[in-house]
Amino acid sequence: MPLRGKKLAILGAGQMGQALIGGLVRAGKVSPESILATDLRPEALHHVRETWRVHTLGADNPSAVRQSDVVILCVKPQTCARVLAEIAAEIRREHLVISIMAGIPTRLIAERLGQPVAVVRAMPNIAALVGEAVTAIAPGRHATREHLRMAEEIFGAVGRVEVVEENLMDAVTGLSGSGPAFVYTIIEALTEGGVMMGLSREVAARLSAQTVLGAAKMVRETGLHPAILRDQVTTPAGTAIAGIYSLESDGLRPMLINAVRSATKRSSELSQFLTRSAEEDVSERAA
Ligand SMILES: NC(=O)c1ccc[n+]([C@@H]2O[C@H](COP(=O)([O-])OP(=O)(O)OC[C@H]3O[C@@H](n4cnc5c(N)ncnc54)[C@H](OP(=O)(O)O)[C@@H]3O)[C@@H](O)[C@H]2O)c1
Incomplete structure (x- = not known):
């Protein structure tokens, strides 16, 4: 049980953040007191606090990171640069950072956090809401087997998990995403x-x-x-x-093959756009 005794910060308690919180608490993977959730929307935090009895910290991401061992980034990719800039100073080398943000590479996350920290990228799908997701996880440069096992345990709480190389994340988005x-x-x-x-x-x-x-x-x-x-x-x-x-x-068969191919291509285009925007956003902040 690699997760036992660990504190989890869930940054962004939207659809996916809530699905993860619910899955983890229901499956007894971690106790509700070990989960710290943040969000901009008070009603989302009220919901997770009342339903799952987890701790909430408003939009205080740095404080959630400071008190946790595992940080799960569940905000939209467009918010990525801002949130990474907010939490960078609180990240320690022992942290495991897991990102479900579509299209954002682990390289960019580690770079913006300014540390050789372990990052695992994950692509769940919407069936996490009913505990039947399939999540592909990919290790970043500093992630070990143990980090992957932790990520497997987390996403195993909302469905099944597959480990893939990060360069296949667009294909995963095209198929199961x-x-x-x-x-x-x-x-x-x-x-x-x-x-x-x-x-x-x-x-x-x-x-x-x-x-x-x-x-x-x-x-x-x-x-x-x-x-x-x-x-x-x-x-x-x-x-x-x-x-x-x-x-x-x-022609059902080529039709479905083409659907996955088109969605994969679009995922790759969006990923390039989101990565570029996050990089530009960060350099504007630094200027
Ligand atoms: N939904 C899917 O099927 C799916 C599948 C795979 C991956 N993902 C990924 O999962 C992530 C979350 O998606 P979602 O569907 O759960 O989105 P969502 O429902 O919009 O949840 C994101 C939450 O983060 C909040 N937020 C925004 N800025 C924040 C900040 N600075 N600090 C803390 N919280 C903040 C948002 O509040 P506001 O609404 O007020 O901005 C919102 O409640 C995305 O990166 C997406 O790419 C989603």
Whole structure:
């Protein structure tokens, strides 16, 4: 239990910060007293204090960092330069800094903190809100195996975790970061299909969502290749093969591959833009 006894500062108690706080407390990974949350919005802090009994410190990021062992940056990437400048003086070499800010490289974070501090970059997805996220984590230059284990434990509280090299973070954003939006579209389209064939919208929506959930669980829990599972439900001259023929002739496969490719490309463009903006913002502050 690498997290036991550690104090966690969660900077930014928005959607993701709250999902992490809830997951960690629910899973008993850390006690509520070991979590210090900050945010600009008093109502967000009121919510986490009342729901999870964690400590809140207004927007006093330096104080949260001073009192913690692990700092989790859950603010928007656009706020990155400001928050890093605020906390730099409080960062000690023993700190572990974890960032979920999309597009911001560990190199930039360590540089702005002015120390050879351990930084782990993480890309969760929105399903953290229901404990079914998949989070990719990547170690920065000074992060050790132990730091990664701590990050795995933190994100394990809101779903599953994969370790990747940092240069694959755009691909992760293209697949699992953006993926919920793709799957929502698929669920909506399946629902329309059901409506077209005479089902009520409510029933069709429930059938679609549960079918996607069930199929995903079959893949995850059997560990079998999806093609094998598909073959198992595709009887000769049956209904599934008729539908599959339609999907293949209409190009579902290249369509989804292209969706991941386009989202990855866009993630890379945004990452370059955000990194440049953060660098410019910092040099303006220094001037
Ligand atoms: N949502 C996702 O699906 C998702 C997935 C992967 C990664 N991420 C990353 O997670 C991060 C948070 O996203 P989110 O969706 O949780 O955003 P969010 O709901 O806007 O949460 C960010 C919170 O940080 C607060 N904040 C702003 N400046 C601050 C400061 N100086 N000190 C402390 N708190 C401050 C914001 O307050 P105000 O609203 O008043 O500014 C807001 O409550 C982003 O960097 C995003 O790239 C999000």
